[in-house]
Amino acid sequence: MTTRFKTLLSGFLFIALIAINMTVMAESETKPFAEKKVVLQISDNDPSKQTLVLNVANNLMKHYGPDKVDVEIVAFGPGLRLLFADNSNASRIQGLADNGARFAACSNTVKAMGKKLGHPPELNPNSTKVAAGVVRILDLVEQDYQLIKP
């Protein structure tokens, strides 16, 4: 292997490493001063769980302060209804999003619900699609997020 090639390879690996770290960090860098990292799961059909998970997110932010706690709500299965665009809790979701909470919508569930509905459900604009809700939770747990399922 020539020296030039080694240099290029090292540079490439270095840049790749930085890019990976930035990707990982970007998710927690939205709250660079966060002392607590929490992922809240909602996968129930029970509408009272929607209220409960939003209450928990709100209580976390009230207790620690919006900048000191990083909260992501991951919705999959029947719980994805929380992130429907017409959900009656939309204003509460907006309020939490304004304080930095994130909302992840499981694409597998979106697809399955789309088949039942006959069209993809319209999601809350504050939500981000992830490949799979449960995978997203595992990823966040690996990044030291505490999983709470109210």
Added chain:
Amino acid sequence: MLRNYSKSKIGMLVTGLLAAMLGSEAQATNWLMLQGTEPDAAAPRAKLWGFIQPEYQQTDGSEIAAGPWAGQNAIFNTIAPDLKSDSTFQIRRARLGVRGTGFPLDSKVNYFFLAEAGNNGITRQGGGSVKLTDASITLNHIPHARVRIGQFKTPGSEEGLQAIHVFDYINFTNVSNQILLERFFDGDGTGTDANKPNGPVSAFRDIGVQVFDIFKTGKWEHSYAAMIGNGNGITRSDNDDNKDIYLYWSSEQVYGGKGARRQGLKLYGWLQDGERTLTTAGAGEYDRTRYGIGTTFRKGKFRAAAEYIDADGMIFNGTDGGAVAGSLNNAGTKVASFNIEPEGEADGWYVHFGYAPTPKWEFDIRYDQLNRMTDVSAKERQFETLTLGAQYFLNKKARILVNYEVRDAEAPNLPGSAGPNLILGETDDRLAIQLLAIF
């Protein structure tokens, strides 16, 4: 013993208090939306719910003082719906319902189903001890025009439209009970039979189609409703080709909270217009028009409400001689009947004030007045009731209500010695105690 007390001065005091409270800051709830729709994307497929209202009511049982039925039970001193006793325990209402979306992924289709098994005017007439009170489907597909189809509460007076399990009193006002809570008869009472109702009371409901929705501008929430219905009560089809029209508008400044006890100041108006068909005595088709304007207020510890109602046509006019319908007069020559004045007029109003010093307690006072048959001087009757109430909340879903009704009635254009005034002068006060549990 229950005593009769003069109420006019107390009524004026209540009115004054109400005016004072409204100046500073009633039940301000959007019943159209609460009863007809489910929260978008947050409603269950099927939510089972219901409530039970066991109660005790009592009067002094004063008898008819004059006329052909003198000495017999006065219908106004007996306890409905059976009208056989002046004191009774009963299960006033026992309702079981289910509501939801059916298909939770689609918020656009809601349903509401409610059945009644209690002892009241819904179940006591027309056969069957369990009756359907509500069965409707709401379609939320058209922007600003939700469509509700089936049997449900008609848009109108607050007393009728509100959910009965959050009502602050045990009994309705005179104007609601006599003029709005419709009883259906085959004749006008001039025949020889008792002319008893031919079906359940309307329960403030009809079977038809309603278009409604809300619009929000800042803190104000405006609602409209337009409905067309049979105008022949519940659990049966129409009896003629006429249909009733219902119109409703409300504007509410919402202070906060949600659900049945949302806080706000609401102004509303409504109109109900239709025709009724009598097939026996007094056979014919008659107009029936009702309209009203009102306000409700609820903020912090204070509640208040007031409404004025006007009625034209098909005026319920009590029974012959104040007797229980079906009773034979003392001479054995005539059976007392229920009476309807097909072309009569009436009006009424009420004011209500409530104060909840703690979350556990609420004290209420209501004055109501009904002027019946205002178009015929000799037939005019005036009913006044001052209701003193207390509620104790065992928890959010269970409470005890105690009401003491100071009742008075007279024929204002007849001398005090006239038969009607002698009879009405025996109107007793009424004590009512009710336990309510919602589940």
